[in-house]
Amino acid sequence: MRIFNTLTRQKDEFHPITEGEVKIYACGPTVYNYIHIGNARPLCVFDVLRRYFTWRGYQVKFIQNFTDIDDKLIRRANEEGSTVPEIAERYIAEFWTDAKGLNVSPATVNPRATDHIEQIQSIIATLLEKGYAYESGGDVYYRAKKFKEYGKLSHQPLEDLEAGARIDVTEIKEDPMDFCLWKAAKPGEPFWESPWGKGRPGWHIECSAMAGHYLGKTIDIHCGGLDLIFPHHENEIAQSEAANGCDFSHYWMHNGFINVDNHKMSKSLNNFFTVRDVAEKYGYEPIRYMMVASQYRSPINYSVEVIEQAKNALERLYTCRDNIDFALKNAPDGGETPAFLAERRQEFIDAMEDDLNTADALAAVFVLVRDINTALTENPGKATLTACADLFDQLTGVLGLVYNRKNDALDSEIEQLIEQRTAARKAKDFKTADAIRDQLKAMGIVLEDTPMGVKWTRS
Numbered sequence: 001m002r003i004f005n006t007l008t009r010q011k012d013e014f015h016p017i018t019e020g021e022v023k024i025y026a027c028g029p030t031v032y033n034y035i036h037i038g039n040a041r042p043l044c045v046f047d048v049l050r051r052y053f054t055w056r057g058y059q060v061k062f063i064q065n066f067t068d069i070d071d072k073l074i075r076r077a078n079e080e081g082s083t084v085p086e087i088a089e090r091y092i093a094e095f096w097t098d099a100k101g102l103n104v105s106p107a108t109v110n111p112r113a114t115d116h117i118e119q120i121q122s123i124i125a126t127l128l129e130k131g132y133a134y135e136s137g138g139d140v141y142y143r144a145k146k147f148k149e150y151g152k153l154s155h156q157p158l159e160d161l162e163a164g165a166r167i168d169v170t171e172i173k174e175d176p177m178d179f180c181l182w183k184a185a186k187p188g189e190p191f192w193e194s195p196w197g198k199g200r201p202g203w204h205i206e207c208s209a210m211a212g213h214y215l216g217k218t219i220d221i222h223c224g225g226l227d228l229i230f231p232h233h234e235n236e237i238a239q240s241e242a243a244n245g246c247d248f249s250h251y252w253m254h255n256g257f258i259n260v261d262n263h264k265m266s267k268s269l270n271n272f273f274t275v276r277d278v279a280e281k282y283g284y285e286p287i288r289y290m291m292v293a294s295q296y297r298s299p300i301n302y303s304v305e306v307i308e309q310a311k312n313a314l315e316r317l318y319t320c321r322d323n324i325d326f327a328l329k330n331a332p333d334g335g336e337t338p339a340f341l342a343e344r345r346q347e348f349i350d351a352m353e354d355d356l357n358t359a360d361a362l363a364a365v366f367v368l369v370r371d372i373n374t375a376l377t378e379n380p381g382k383a384t385l386t387a388c389a390d391l392f393d394q395l396t397g398v399l400g401l402v403y404n405r406k407n408d409a410l411d412s413e414i415e416q417l418i419e420q421r422t423a424a425r426k427a428k429d430f431k432t433a434d435a436i437r438d439q440l441k442a443m444g445i446v447l448e449d450t451p452m453g454v455k456w457t458r459s
Contacts, residue, residue, distance in 0.1 A: 002354060004297060006229060016058070016220050022053045022060045022061070024063070024219070024223060025063045025207070025222050025223070026042065026062065026107070027065065027223070028110065031068055032072040032073045032088075033072075033274075034091070034098070037275055037287065042223060043099065044104060044400065046064075046255075047104045047400055048356065048398065065111050066088070066095075067203065068092070068114050070203060078188075084190050102288045103288055108214075116206065117201065124205065125195065132243075137184065138196065139184050140180070140181045141181065144235075145158060145177060149238075179231065181202050182194060183199050184196075185198040204235035211249075218247050219248070220249070222251070222252050229254060255296045260272075260273065288401065289314055290310045292358040293310065294359050296358065317369065319457075321405070322457065324376070329453070331382045332382070333381060333383075336383065341368075341388065344367055368395065375388065414443070417436050418447070418454050421436040421437060421440075424436065
């Protein structure tokens with residue numbers, strides 16, 4: 001597999017540290033509000049990455065954190081007359097509602113920053129001991145310029161970063177580029193005891209601590225949005241490599257931004273949408289489809305037209321899968337595995353191996369749909385249909401799509417009603433047959449009489 005590595009600015013051949021295993025760290029949300037559609041992209045994209053590696057036989061350890069102590073949480077708690085833990089608990093629960101709706105699997109571990117204060121303080125102590133950090137006014141800062149490779153991820157010299165960054169200039173810093181590892185407690189804020197006084201961790205240090213704790217000093221892949229390259233990921237590298245004396249991550253993957261109607265998403269432009277907002281109108285699955293329908297590094301333009309296109313495309317996928325199930329009910333025994341299945345599988349793999357190109361992988365799925373639809377017209381045997389269903393489920397499963405299939409309990413009730421209607425028609429009891437059709441219609445079930453029997457779909 002080739003991955004576009006932000007660190008090298010090229011597609012690098014992927015070689016895991018340990019054969020057959022992949023260690024991935026993905027930056028998770030700051031839990032002070034509902035996640036927005038921009039947050040949904042890395043959630044969906046890197047969930048696909050994880051699913052693909054698993055499908056290909058790797059043992060994947062996937063860590064995605066929650067930032068549950070931050071200025072935003074403190075501000076939200078103060079506004080609501082609540083506490084930071086209460087805000088964090090509420091929005092972690094809301095996150096899981098949206099993640100489940102988007103078919104995003106829980107990580108191997110979803111650690112919280114506040115549960116890893118000991119590990120955070122240990123790294124800070126090491127950086128102080130090595131001279132990469134210093135105490136000042138109750139805070140602890142990192143000496144950015146002491147780390148000779150600072151800027152290697154964003155590919156900019158320190159001078160350019162310094163000129164373009166929003167730098168908090170204070171008298172207690174040695175240099176404007178230095179960043180905070182430990183913040184001295186302010187009145188009314190949560191705090192932890194430390195060798196440097198009461199305080200709380202800075203944002204960047206938490207990911208270094210949690211990645212190291214769960215994955216080791218060097219990991220395979222670190223993921224996140226483009227907006228995290230600088231300063232967050234740049235600072236993670238500086239902290240981790242200075243403390244541990246080795247590479248932090250071999251590969252860095254960053255997804256592109258989401259625009260809304262060709263404009264940057266912004267509350268000031270009134271074009272800011274949470275996942276919950278969009279899901280209430282269109283459902284969660286069209287959102288996920290939109291996220292994987294483009295190659296992850298490309299920008300996405302969200303609009304009503306795009307989400308409607310996603311809904312229509314999903315309908316094609318569901319119709320194909322339902323047609324397979326329907327054909328299986330009355331299919332003859334036997335049949336051979338069609339040659340096109342191996343071809344479509346390889347096309348899918350070739351696309352995914354080329355820097356997780358989900359757009360081309362999805363195109364291969366739709367060619368598979370076309371092939372299956374053609375095969376269905378030839379009254380194939382059960383073995384043929386089962387092979388088609390298996391590959392369809394595998395490929396859509398890697399992409400995390402077609403996960404809202406029929407409810408078995410309700411489907412059984414529908415099938416019984418259809419059988420009763422069929423029996424009534426055979427007995428020429430058309431009044432009863434029509435009444436059952438009307439009952440199913442009221443349940444949102446549309447019937448279609450075909451040569452192979454009665455087919456039903458949801459309206």
